[in-house]
Amino acid sequence: MGITGRLLPLLLLLLLVPAALRDYLSPPARTNRRPDHHDDASSVGVSGDVVLHPLVLVPGMTCSELEVRLTDAYHPSLPRCGAMKGKGWFGLWANCSDISTHHYLPCFMEQMSLVYDHAADDYRNIAGVETRVLNFGSSKGFQKNPNHTDWCFEVLRHELEKAGYVDGDTLFGAPYDLRHAPPVPGHKSAVFSGYFRRLSRLIEDVSKSKNNQKVILFGHSLGGMVALEFVRSTAMAWREKYIKHLVLVAPVPAEGFVKPVEYFVSGSDLLFVPGVEQLELILRPMWRTFESSIVNFPSPAVFGRSKPVVITRERNFTAGEMEELIAAVGYAAGVEPFRRRAVPKMNYFEAPMVPTTCINGVGNDTPEQLVYWDGDFDAEPEIVYGDGDEDINLVSMLAFDEKMRRQMEQNGVFYKSIKIPGARHGTVITEDWALKRVMQEILEANRI
Ligand SMILES: *[C@@H]1O[C@H](CO)[C@@H](O)[C@H](O)[C@H]1NC(C)=O
Ligand SMILES: *[C@@H]1O[C@H](CO)[C@@H](O)[C@H](O)[C@H]1NC(C)=O
């Protein structure tokens, strides 16, 4: 397609779009200056001649749908959990509104749980349980939580469509298995190797179908880490050929943060199942089996070896004592994979070496220390707050920024870091005013 062909819809769009959107699309003034790496809200603005590069969205943790198939090798702990044996694929973490009506919760937990295989140094499903991720490739196939319909890129996708993006043509989605985490070099993940192969094929195909245009990769939250690790896993020549820009919004940093410790100790409500009381505690045994539950614990390098992260009357646990904590809360099985896979990740840093924009919310109360004074890990902790986006601590964002900036600038690669005061971890891509800024950066990434 020629330039005119690409431009025309955009020009028409400019005439039709509502005022707010024109703000994204019309430039204050045309400038050839390469934008500075540092935040400067006034410097953004997208030229009228912007051409939309294809965009691939990598969602946050709970947004990918999983299907399951039970084979003869499955020996359910409750007979009714085997009811679907031999009957093909069905939804596991996908429209879970009927889990509780069918008393399927224990079965859901058993079939979602992972096992760490010591010999293989990898995670797998329990015997007889096969899983797959649904809707790979589509930006419309993310989980629709009935109680949180604004989660998972719904709102962002509508904004992107208003800006001219079209699902399946210029806009794509790359859901992944939320239970696993991308490994550092030297460690295996059969699941993530498969995902990375699929994602690179998607990007190659999309690029080919669009005159060899490069692709923008956008990741939010855990999806930010996934997108970053994906780029790092590719050969340099491949990156240069296919990746236009990496946009990371609230990416979970390898430096870790305190919130995952709270989720691990007390349980998480991220996997929301309607109609279940005390969801966190009930789902906790399942949650603790996920690699994604231990992969972002706070690192001693950033959180220190003297200030406690978890406080009890009997003893405290610093970031350097997370192994002891994992054992103390009663999940000794988590110690070895934590030591072998999560700890090396904290200390591994390699910048993606493609133009990158990183956006974080700051200025919100964010857990920094968890107090379980009576040592009762089933009770909700008292929380000491610090700065961050409600989930990710500011101190880890800054550590991430510093490493990125150092390595990227040394090599002359574009890096821009933006902190949005008051924007929160999840709502940075749903609340109008913050989303507007995210949209500006996506459109600017097209132009750079
Ligand atoms: C979820 O499943 C229920 C029951 O199977 C069905 O009534 C409902 O329409 C589904 N919701 C979505 C969003 O697919
Ligand atoms: C979730 O939504 C359903 C209706 O869609 C409602 O009955 C229920 O109370 C909600 N649960 C929570 C925890 O908000």
Ligand SMILES: *[C@@H]1O[C@H](CO)[C@@H](O)[C@H](O)[C@H]1NC(C)=O
């Ligand atoms: C745990 O840390 C708190 C806060 O830093 C401190 O006051 C307390 O003395 C520590 N407790 C133990 C048992 O070390």
